[in-house]
Amino acid sequence: MIDVQVAVIGGGPAGLSVALECWRQGLREVLVIERDNMLGGILNQCIHAGFGLHVFGEELTGPEYAQRYVNMVKETGIRALTDTMVTSIEPIGPGRLDGCSPEKADAVVDGIIVRAMNTNDGLLEIRARAVVLAMGCRERTRGMLRIPGTRPAGVYTAGTAQRLVNIEGFMPGREVVILGSGDIGLIMARRMTLEGAHVHGVYEVMPKSNGLRRNIVQCLDDFGIPLHLSMTAVKIHGRDRVTGVTVAKVDGSLNPIPGTEEHVSCDTVLLSVGLIPENELSRKAGIEMDPRTRGPVDKGGFMTSISGVFACGNVFKVYDLADNVTTDSVLCGQAVANFVMEI
Numbered sequence: 054m055i056d057v058q059v060a061v062i063g064g065g066p067a068g069l070s071v072a073l074e075c076w077r078q079g080l081r082e083v084l085v086i087e088r089d090n091m092l093g094g095i096l097n098q099c100i101h102a103g104f105g106l107h108v109f110g111e112e113l114t115g116p117e118y119a120q121r122y123v124n125m126v127k128e129t130g131i132r133a134l135t136d137t138m139v140t141s142i143e144p145i146g147p148g149r150l151d152g153c154s155p156e157k158a159d160a161v162v163d164g165i166i167v168r169a170m171n172t173n174d175g176l177l178e179i180r181a182r183a184v185v186l187a188m189g190c191r192e193r194t195r196g197m198l199r200i201p202g203t204r205p206a207g208v209y210t211a212g213t214a215q216r217l218v219n220i221e222g223f224m225p226g227r228e229v230v231i232l233g234s235g236d237i238g239l240i241m242a243r244r245m246t247l248e249g250a251h252v253h254g255v256y257e258v259m260p261k262s263n264g265l266r267r268n269i270v271q272c273l274d275d276f277g278i279p280l281h282l283s284m285t286a287v288k289i290h291g292r293d294r295v296t297g298v299t300v301a302k303v304d305g306s307l308n309p310i311p312g313t314e315e316h317v318s319c320d321t322v323l324l325s326v327g328l329i330p331e332n333e334l335s336r337k338a339g340i341e342m343d344p345r346t347r348g349p350v351d352k353g354g355f356m357t358s359i360s361g362v363f364a365c366g367n368v369f370k371v372y373d374l375a376d377n378v379t380t381d382s383v384l385c386g387q388a389v390a391n392f393v394m395e396i
């Protein structure tokens with residue numbers, strides 16, 4: 054059994070900022086647990102610039118931004134376990150808020166058990182006075198969209214393609230159609246083009262893109278990639294590999310308009326259709342979830358419905374900018390430190 058004051062689950066910008074703030078506030082037993090083989094979270098694969106303008110007053114790439122926090126963590130006594138996956142959290146003692154305010158909640162006197170595993174230690178049990186959920190978010194998949202058609206290879210979420218190109222050094226395809234105009238899709242339209250692929254267009258079901266204006270200009274307009282608004286995919290074709298997509302215009306209720314179908318030949322479809330907080334652990338622990346944000350309900354000061362369990366970053370709600378994740382996570386770190394020092 055490892056005993057710590059704070060266990061942070063996830064070593065992305067949220068987890069690292071919380072851990073650093075806990076350290077700055079005087080806590081000395083802080084552990085970050087990260088399933089990937091390095092700290093930094095999703096920003097390690099975001100090699101484009103645009104990070105750090107708010108926090109550092111300069112424009113950094115994702116890995117540069119993440120590395121600043123990794124370096125700051127290394128200068129402290131914060132412990133980090135990488136390659137380690139948390140599988141469950143369980144409060145010991147009367148930890149549940151059951152809807153009342155954190156002030157009225159019984160303090161978790163015995164702590165929270167975090168179960169994790171890695172190849173060196175096998176199953177690990179960590180007892181923490183407070184736990185911070187900082188597991189980030191995941192992308193919506195084809196299954197969630199229910200696009201009709203066959204199930205060939207070549208359909209990826211934009212983030213998976215980003216990891217393949219930027220970290221694994223592998224091109225997922227050459228003739229690309231992008232569904233959804235979220236920022237990750239826009240950034241991948243440019244990235245795939247720079248790597249030599251032909252991006253046929255970005256198809257957005259809504260009448261306007263929800264991507265940042267700067268990304269539409271710098272990632273699509275500057276490369277002559279068309280953005281087709283009020284259009285969606287109605288069928289994916291191909292047996293072993295994608296051979297094309299049928300797209301169609303949609304009406305005001307987002308239903309495809311018969312007779313407007315067009316066939317686009319391609320070997321790859323990238324989906325950029327939204328992010329969802331990564332909350333398997335939270336749900337399994339019985340934490341009350343907010344159906345609007347799909348993250349844990351905030352009972353005040355980033356605390357979830359289990360006393361001593363906090364949530365921040367994209368696991369709490371999906372943020373537009375990593376800088377805002379950092380700013381809020383510092384506040385969360387202060388709340389966690391106050392909680393631990395009071396019990």
Ligand SMILES: Cc1cc2nc3c(=O)[nH]c(=O)nc-3n(C[C@H](O)[C@H](O)[C@H](O)COP(=O)(O)OP(=O)(O)OC[C@H]3O[C@@H](n4cnc5c(N)ncnc54)[C@H](O)[C@@H]3O)c2cc1C
Pocket residue numbers: 062063064065066067068086087088089093094095096099137138139140187188189190191192211212213215237240328331334365366367368372373374375376378
């Ligand atoms: C594909 C993609 C691209 C993005 N691109 C941008 C961008 O260009 N600009 C921008 O501002 N924002 C971008 N975002 C949003 C981005 O998620 C946030 O800005 C920021 O990275 C969120 O920080 P976080 O720490 O909450 O999450 P993450 O950075 O996602 O970190 C969460 C960490 O938790 C770890 N983890 C999850 N579950 C477990 C577990 N059970 N056990 C142990 N570790 C676990 C993960 O491995 C991960 O390292 C992107 C998001 C995605 C998904």
